[in-house]
Amino acid sequence: METDIVYQINDFKFFFGKIQILDIKNITIKKNKIYGLVGANGSGKTTLMKILSGLLKTNKGGIYFKGLDIKKCNNILNKQTVYIHQSPYLFSGTVYDNMKYPLYLNKITNTDYDKIIENTLRQLEIQNLKNKNSYELSSGEIQKVAIARALILNREIIFLDEPTSNLDNKSIDVLKKTLIEKSRKNVTLIISSHNSLFLKDFCDEIIYLDNL
Amino acid sequence: MDLLQKIFYLIFSFDRDIYQIVLTSLGLTFFSISFATVIAVPLAFIIDFSNYKIKKFLIAFINSLTSLPTVVIGLIVYSFISRKGILGFTGLLFTPGAIVIGQTILAIPIITSTIVAGFSKIDSKLYETLKTLGADKRQIFLGIISETKILIVAALLFGFGRIIGEVGVSMMLGGNIKRYTRTMTTAIALETSKGEFEFALALGIILLLIALSINFIIHLFLKREDKWKRI
Numbered sequence: 001m002e003t004d005i006v007y008q009i010n011d012f013k014f015f016f017g018k019i020q021i022l023d024i025k026n027i028t029i030k031k032n033k034i035y036g037l038v039g040a041n042g043s044g045k046t047t048l049m050k051i052l053s054g055l056l057k058t059n060k061g062g063i064y065f066k067g068l069d070i071k072k073c074n075n076i077l078n079k080q081t082v083y084i085h086q087s088p089y090l091f092s093g094t095v096y097d098n099m100k101y102p103l104y105l106n107k108i109t110n111t112d113y114d115k116i117i118e119n120t121l122r123q124l125e126i127q128n129l130k131n132k133n134s135y136e137l138s139s140g141e142i143q144k145v146a147i148a149r150a151l152i153l154n155r156e157i158i159f160l161d162e163p164t165s166n167l168d169n170k171s172i173d174v175l176k177k178t179l180i181e182k183s184r185k186n187v188t189l190i191i192s193s194h195n196s197l198f199l200k201d202f203c204d205e206i207i208y209l210d211n212l
Numbered sequence: 213m214d215l216l217q218k219i220f221y222l223i224f225s226f227d228r229d230i231y232q233i234v235l236t237s238l239g240l241t242f243f244s245i246s247f248a249t250v251i252a253v254p255l256a257f258i259i260d261f262s263n264y265k266i267k268k269f270l271i272a273f274i275n276s277l278t279s280l281p282t283v284v285i286g287l288i289v290y291s292f293i294s295r296k297g298i299l300g301f302t303g304l305l306f307t308p309g310a311i312v313i314g315q316t317i318l319a320i321p322i323i324t325s326t327i328v329a330g331f332s333k334i335d336s337k338l339y340e341t342l343k344t345l346g347a348d349k350r351q352i353f354l355g356i357i358s359e360t361k362i363l364i365v366a367a368l369l370f371g372f373g374r375i376i377g378e379v380g381v382s383m384m385l386g387g388n389i390k391r392y393t394r395t396m397t398t399a400i401a402l403e404t405s406k407g408e409f410e411f412a413l414a415l416g417i418i419l420l421l422i423a424l425s426i427n428f429i430i431h432l433f434l435k436r437e438d439k440w441k442r443i
Contacts, residue, residue, distance in 0.1 A: 150345075
């Protein structure tokens, strides 16, 4: 049966060693919606997003991805989700190389690389950075390139960890516009941010994580 | 001719004996580092990807192996390949092959620990970024190699610099046989004991130049890496 629930989290606890990071009673994440993740520093926003995107493994039950126990979904998650770090890592080489690399990793062939890269960069208004070396970029530019690099994969679910932390107001507006366009194209977005104005403005739902 | 003139004459007249020794040293070290690389690079990855407790133990173990005296390694290998040893039938003792075996054993922990130390400075985000962008295990391995190649080359050069200057293994396993297993370090030791200072000093200067050049190249590599780290 087709359901619009992507993630279902029930009574989930997560520990790093003996330190408890997460204690979630109930969260439901539905298809094609934009979710804001809010919580103080150390409330486990990044940890939760990494678990949901398959970057962090959990032995405990309580999280279901499209009805399946998340423990068994690692391979599916790697192909259906993408996570963008708060301070992202760019590969050595140019912005163009960074954009092309995920296409190569996912064996996306028979496509006009130049065109698809150009279009994605244009969406975030960073086409001028295309031939710049990654070490020449400012932290805001790195963030925008990392977002563009993730968007190029057309994943169903996109996790953005504090995407506005290094961006100016104009760039935040451009990002907002791009993300809204994405959500209209069957994409689920989960965004953590301290900028509650940014989240309240366009998120369908805000999830609050309490400090433990 | 005073001492300095004699030394420079030996170096710049391309004295056959001297350059034969230099080439032997370079060749043996090259082979030792090549074999060590095949083992050390994957080993560094295995250690880096181990779980926290095992990793901590393996790092401590590998680091402690780097301080093994060269003569002890020489002695251990000697006990295996000497006529009475388990591998005595191979007839490897006092051959270039024996030196390569000893130097490879010496180089493995040095290269491994240098690479692991370098990995620890790399952002864990590199692995996560590759994974979230859809890389499979092989692609993650190749991606990390590609992003850390400067660091790996620097570790190999560091190992080269350390191995070319060792004397214990070469002396014990090679036997310092002229035009066969005589390396720069064993020749320096021999010529000094004979009182042939010019010859020993000429070799010493060449060895010093090689070691300094390697350090300079490492410095250049690491400077390039600094740029890369800012990403």
